[in-house]
Amino acid sequence: MDGTALPARPPRGLHRFANPGRFLRLAGRVQPWLTWPALVLTGIGLAWGLFVSPADWQQGDAVRILYVHVPSAWLASAGYVALAACSAAALVWRHPLADLAAAEISPVGAAFTALCLATGSLWGEPTWGTWWVWDARLTSVLVLFFLYAGHIALLHAFDDPQRGSRMAAVLALVGVVNLPIIKFSVDWWNTLHQPATITLTGAPSMAPSMAWPLLAASLGYTLAFAAIVTARTRAAVLERRARALLAARVEAA
């Protein structure tokens, strides 16, 4: 594939974004709207969390790790949902962009999962008295990191890149089973980790002075994740097109 191929079916719904040229035009327009709000919101959220929001009566200032840990934990899971969605699109519809996007999501998702684990460890030592414990939530997030790492490894494990992409996509889809385990681990098992403080259905059991900076940081990190993945995918599309042009020149020579 030369990166410029048109979709095999009439462009309808999401299928029209499978055209790399159309994706490049759209992503080029969207990129600044992701990047600059990401910088502003992340800056506001982290500064608010570090300097303005109150310390916890029990945990003291260690609670400020919340403003880095929770967004990275959210993106570890959300990034995996995006990876699985791209993998499904690549397997089912053979979208030319889906494989590329999945390959660009997994390193970023792995980095945010590692960030979640590292900040959780830094939070665990002053509050639980230990850097690590093999509890259900921590272990399932570690498994998520290994799933990302496995996806990256499988992409490069075969001489035929398409076979590697297919195997990696299958792993990504199988790994989806880990997401509800992460989410409900704190309800299903007795763990050191606290249950969810913020849910989609109920009011947050957190003071607004802490909830607002957390919301700002979470939005900022989410936009940053999207901006990074968008830039990486744009670069991957352009690199593929450049490789195809070079190959055509070599063939013509």
Added chain:
Amino acid sequence: MNHAEFVLPAYALGVLVPAWFATAAALRLRRAKRVLAALEPAQGRGGRRA
């Protein structure tokens, strides 16, 4: 600030990890645009508009 030895490394990681990935992605995108512009200077499609 108490627990600064835990809080500050967490914030440093929280800034440096995304910043490193964002910078690497921006540099990679710029390099890819340059390579493509060198390969298809006449058309000026895709890479320049992207």
